[in-house]
Structures are given as C-alpha cells and as structure tokens.
Amino acid sequence: MLSLWDSWPLPLETAPPSSCSPPRSSCSARQRSCSCAHSVRPIVPPPATPRASPQYVHNSLGAHAVITNIDVTLRDGGYRNSFNFSPEYALAHARSSVASGFDWVEIGYRKGSSRPELTDGLTAHCDDEYIAAMAREVGPEHIGIMVHPGNLGEHDLDEAWSAGARLLRICFSPSDPRRSLECAQRAVEIGYVVCINVTRISTVAPKRLRRIINAVSGLGVTALYLADSNGSLLPDEVHALVESLISGHELAVGMHAHNHLGLALVNTIRAVDAGATWVDSAVLGMGKGAGNLVAEQWLAYLSQRRAGSDRFDLGSVLELSTRLGESVVEAAPRLDVTDMLLGYFDLSIEHSPRLAEIPDRHAQVRAAGLLAGADS
Incomplete structure (x- = not known):
C-alpha cells in the first residue's frame, strides 16, 4: 500500500473545474483552485x-x-x-x-x-x-x-x-x-x-x-x-x-x-x-x-x-x-473583512496578517487577487 507513494510528492496541482460543478465567477480578479x-x-x-x-x-x-x-x-x-x-x-x-x-x-x-x-x-x-x-x-x-x-x-x-x-x-x-x-x-x-x-x-x-x-x-x-x-x-x-x-x-x-x-x-x-x-x-x-x-x-x-x-x-x-x-x-462570533477575502480568493489563513496591514479596501482586494494568482 505504501508503495503508492514512491513517486510522491506530485507537482503541486490545482483542481481543474469539475464538469459537474457550476462555473465560477468570471471576474478576472478571482483566482480559484477548481509504542510502550x-x-x-x-x-x-x-x-x-x-x-x-x-x-x-x-x-x-x-x-x-x-x-x-x-x-x-x-x-x-x-x-x-x-x-x-x-x-x-x-x-x-x-x-x-x-x-x-x-x-x-x-x-x-x-x-x-x-x-x-x-x-x-x-x-x-x-x-x-x-x-x-x-x-x-x-x-x-x-x-x-x-x-x-x-x-x-x-x-x-x-x-x-x-x-x-x-x-x-x-x-x-x-x-x-x-x-x-x-x-x-x-x-x-x-x-x-x-x-x-x-x-x-x-x-x-x-x-x-x-x-x-x-x-x-x-x-x-x-x-x-x-x-x-x-x-x-x-x-x-x-x-x-x-x-x-x-x-x-x-x-x-x-x-x-x-x-x-x-x-x-x-x-x-x-x-x-x-x-x-x-x-x-x-x-x-x-x-x-x-x-x-x-x-x-x-x-x-x-x-x-x-x-x-x-x-x-x-x-x-x-x-x-x-x-x-x-x-x-x-x-465571540466574527466575520472579519480579511477572512471574507481569504474565502473569496481561496487563500490560506497564513496570508491574513499581510492583508490586514493594508488599510485601503480596494488595495486589499487587489492584493488578495495577486496573492491568489501567486498561489495558483
């Protein structure tokens, strides 16, 4: 069973869009990954x-x-x-x-x-x-x-x-x-x-x-x-x-x-x-x-x-x-703007501090889009 992993790791892959999934937003800024x-x-x-x-x-x-x-x-x-x-x-x-x-x-x-x-x-x-x-x-x-x-x-x-x-x-x-x-x-x-x-x-x-x-x-x-x-x-x-x-x-x-x-x-x-x-x-x-x-x-x-x-x-x-x-x-329940951007652009939580430092919301959205492109 473990021999299945002899060639691991695979190159980092992103998931292609599934034929059974609805299309994503066409917004160009939105980069997504379909014993003792x-x-x-x-x-x-x-x-x-x-x-x-x-x-x-x-x-x-x-x-x-x-x-x-x-x-x-x-x-x-x-x-x-x-x-x-x-x-x-x-x-x-x-x-x-x-x-x-x-x-x-x-x-x-x-x-x-x-x-x-x-x-x-x-x-x-x-x-x-x-x-x-x-x-x-x-x-x-x-x-x-x-x-x-x-x-x-x-x-x-x-x-x-x-x-x-x-x-x-x-x-x-x-x-x-x-x-x-x-x-x-x-x-x-x-x-x-x-x-x-x-x-x-x-x-x-x-x-x-x-x-x-x-x-x-x-x-x-x-x-x-x-x-x-x-x-x-x-x-x-x-x-x-x-x-x-x-x-x-x-x-x-x-x-x-x-x-x-x-x-x-x-x-x-x-x-x-x-x-x-x-x-x-x-x-x-x-x-x-x-x-x-x-x-x-x-x-x-x-x-x-x-x-x-x-x-x-x-x-x-x-x-x-x-x-x-x-x-x-x-x-206390929260929905921080940065968290929402992480979800929208499919970014991990590790990007949160970097985005949170950007005061302008438009710049924040642009930065998240760039990070998503770098991650994809």
Whole structure:
C-alpha cells in the first residue's frame, strides 16, 4: 500500500473545474483552485454514559445513514485564544458537549499544530494528565485528539491511548504522506477510531485526492474528512465533491466547514445530502479565521429537519454557548473583512496578517487577487 507513494510528492496541482460543478465567477480578479505506554494515573471511568440513539438521515442516494458529530471547539477554537482554555472550563465544556448529544469531543492537538513552536496552551499539547482528566469526566468513548504526525514521538500514540483518547484525527501531510499513512496504520493497530483529515480541500486536485483515498483504503481508517480550511467552497461544489467520493471504498466521508463566506451551514447540509456522515462543528463557531460551522445552528437544524431529534438537548448546547461566550472573550462570533477575502480568493489563513496591514479596501482586494494568482 505504501508503495503508492514512491513517486510522491506530485507537482503541486490545482483542481481543474469539475464538469459537474457550476462555473465560477468570471471576474478576472478571482483566482480559484477548481509504542510502550507511558505511566499515567489509571483511568477510573465514570458509570458508562449511555450512547444516544443513532440519528438517521436521508441522503441523495435514498439511503439511511447515521451522522457522527464532533465538537471541535477546544481544538479549532484554540486558534482564537492561543489554546489557553482553563482546565476547569475544558472539563465543563466536555461534560456539556456530551450532554448536548455530541458523539465526540475533540479536546485538542497532541504535541502541537502544524507550527508547534507558535502554539502553546492546554489544548495545543494534550498531555497525558489532561487527556486522563477529560476521559474520567465523560468517558474515553467520547475523547478525540488531532495530530500532525511529524510532531509525534515514538510512544505518543500509545501514551495518549493509555490516558484515555479513543478517536485519532490525522492531518494528512502531502509533503510526507508515508508518515501520515504509518501513523494511521499504527493507530488502527492500537485500537483508535481513525479519521484522515485532508486540509485545504479546495486546492487539492482530483488526481491527488484519489491517490489519498486509494492509499488509505484497506488500512482500517474509519473516515476521510474534507476540510474546507480556506472557507472557499460553494454549496454545489461541496455536493459534487462528496458525491464523487462516496463510493468505491469503505471510508465514510466527513465535512469540516469554515465560514469565511457565511456558507458553513449550507455547505454541511449539502455534504450530508450527498452522503457525508461525519460532521464537525464548534460552539459559537469558534475556530480559525471566520470560524467553523456553528454547533448550535447545526444541532437545531438536525433536531428540526431530521429523524432522531430526541438525540439532542438544545437547552444544553445553548447553555454551553452562553458559558463559552462569558468565559472566553475570543469566542465571540466574527466575520472579519480579511477572512471574507481569504474565502473569496481561496487563500490560506497564513496570508491574513499581510492583508490586514493594508488599510485601503480596494488595495486589499487587489492584493488578495495577486496573492491568489501567486498561489495558483
């Protein structure tokens, strides 16, 4: 399986316009891209938390599917407050999240984000003590972590498992695919539920995405996540992308939406309609840039429009929303002009500081267009 990557990396490619996607704006300025365990305090699990009854939805294939919901507030929201959630808040958040009906609480990164030297705080590192405390609070069956494989030491996966993590989400690295695949294989062997997250999906060419799927298939990975990190995809594009990937392999498809263009909710609905069965959201939408799919809106939509509405406790998630807003000032919803330009021009968050320094809005738009051309 790993031999598929002998010729990796492919030349950087941009996705050609899909024949099943609507045409983009013709505006010339808009450039787009169509293992021994470390000793930790043993977990004494609380009485088993009853798992909510499955939530079945209809998709465009006419099939019944179960939606798995992940609360990513403590991890993705950490980009807004330097991952500095207090231990007390993190515990209370996880407890309320599970009470609201989330299947998994992603409690942070293990050993840092893609730039670990710039990330600090409780949820940036997920040490064993923190994982164990969270697992004791809500049960290991609700605890997820995200990793960049290049940040991990030899025993990190074993130690995190021993501490109580059960869901492992791997940020797939195009520059080092072998390490990502080896990490996934090892995690499956340990017993994790494993998701592969393909970030900046709007810039990934179909050929490359298909190679990722072919390499991951057969490893025992549960889900392949499409992360719209740049917040640039449009609803019809999301539907066409998911629909094109939903068959021919055993992987579930997940959607991680960002809200730079205000489309996170509708994009997620379209993804689920096309067959996606794993969904990320964050309380108050707290996340990188303009933020993620707003959990309160998503659970309200599911409760109102989908079967299994008794699965969710809207009162609990709304209380959690209020608590987060009162406890973490950086959690306040935002839609910065710069974030909108990043979404429009399909640019990564790394360009944000440079654009934010430009005071004139017209000049800002021109600069974003030039950056998009350089990135394409």
